[in-house]
Amino acid sequence: MKKLAIIGSGDLGQQIAYQATTDNQFNVVGFFDDFTEKDSVVSGKKILGKLSEVQNAFSNKIFDEIIIGIGYKHLDFREKIFNTLNKKIPFATFIHSSCFVDASCKIGNGVCVFPGSVLDQKVIIKDNVFINVGSIIAHDSKIENHTFISPSVAIAGFVSIGKRCNIGINSTLIDNISIVDDVQIGGGTVVVKSIEKSGLYVGNPSRFIR
Numbered sequence: 635m636k637k638l639a640i641i642g643s644g645d646l647g648q649q650i651a652y653q654a655t656t657d658n659q660f661n662v663v664g665f666f667d668d669f670t671e672k673d674s675v676v677s678g679k680k681i682l683g684k685l686s687e688v689q690n691a692f693s694n695k696i697f698d699e700i701i702i703g704i705g706y707k708h709l710d711f712r713e714k715i716f717n718t719l720n721k722k723i724p725f726a727t728f729i730h731s732s733c734f735v736d737a738s739c740k741i742g743n744g745v746c747v748f749p750g751s752v753l754d755q756k757v758i759i760k761d762n763v764f765i766n767v768g769s770i771i772a773h774d775s776k777i778e779n780h781t782f783i784s785p786s787v788a789i790a791g792f793v794s795i796g797k798r799c800n801i802g803i804n805s806t807l808i809d810n811i812s813i814v815d816d817v818q819i820g821g822g823t824v825v826v827k828s829i830e831k832s833g834l835y836v837g838n839p840s841r842f843i844r
């Protein structure tokens with residue numbers, strides 16, 4: 635079983651550690667975290683060091699693959715870490731075994747898909763995307779790098795979502811629309827037309843608030 639290290643020992647990092655361990659996909663060896671003391675223990679897993687120590691630890695075979703446990707509040711940082719380590723350190727792709735992922739899907743590096751999500755035919759998920767529990771991505775839809783999908787999001791067919799977007803819980807995106815980079819969608823929002831300007835959108839139908 636591959637040894638997995640997680641960047642960030644906060645709530646999301648701990649959830650990834652739990653899911654990857656209980657689903658028997660990885661041996662989670664610990665976290666890298668700039669804000670928690672080295673060798674301390676978080677949710678039963680060791681803090682392996684700061685982010686500056688990742689490459690050295692990989693050279694010393696402390697872990698085989700890495701994944702980022704930094705969530706929707708820090709998508710710029712999530713992107714920065716990914717771009718710094720990409721091609722130097724192998725990124726894991728973790729898809730919980732309870733998910734349905736059609737064989738025609740293309741899934742990038744560093745992608746994490748939590749339990750009960752469905753990725754239908756020809757879905758494309760680019761690098762470093764996080765998909766939380768129970769989300770549905772219908773056929774031919776595409777999610778660009780570093781985007782965060784909250785629980786129970788429903789994305790219809792032929793939808794395109796940009797980079798560093800944060801799609802709120804239980805939101806709905808109808809078919810054949812596009813969303814540009816850096817869009818935040820509030821919980822329960824219904825998006826019925828393309829979003830061409832970055833910013834925060836809420837409501838049914840969705841409206842720009844800032």
Ligand SMILES: CC(=O)SCCNC(=O)CCNC(=O)[C@H](O)C(C)(C)COP(=O)(O)OP(=O)(O)OC[C@H]1O[C@@H](n2cnc3c(N)ncnc32)[C@H](O)[C@@H]1OP(=O)(O)O
Nearest residue numbers: 766784785801802803819820821822823834835836837843
């Ligand atoms: C496993 C996990 O937990 S993953 C995380 C899942 N969490 C989410 O998806 C959270 C999504 N967050 C939200 O929906 C938040 O309400 C946000 C980000 C959209 C806005 O938060 P804030 O910046 O605090 O905005 P604020 O609460 O001041 O609201 C601004 C206005 O938008 C309205 N509004 C805020 N959120 C929503 C919403 N989801 N739907 C409809 N209207 C909303 C408010 O009523 C308010 O309207 P008003 O100006 O007429 O009074």
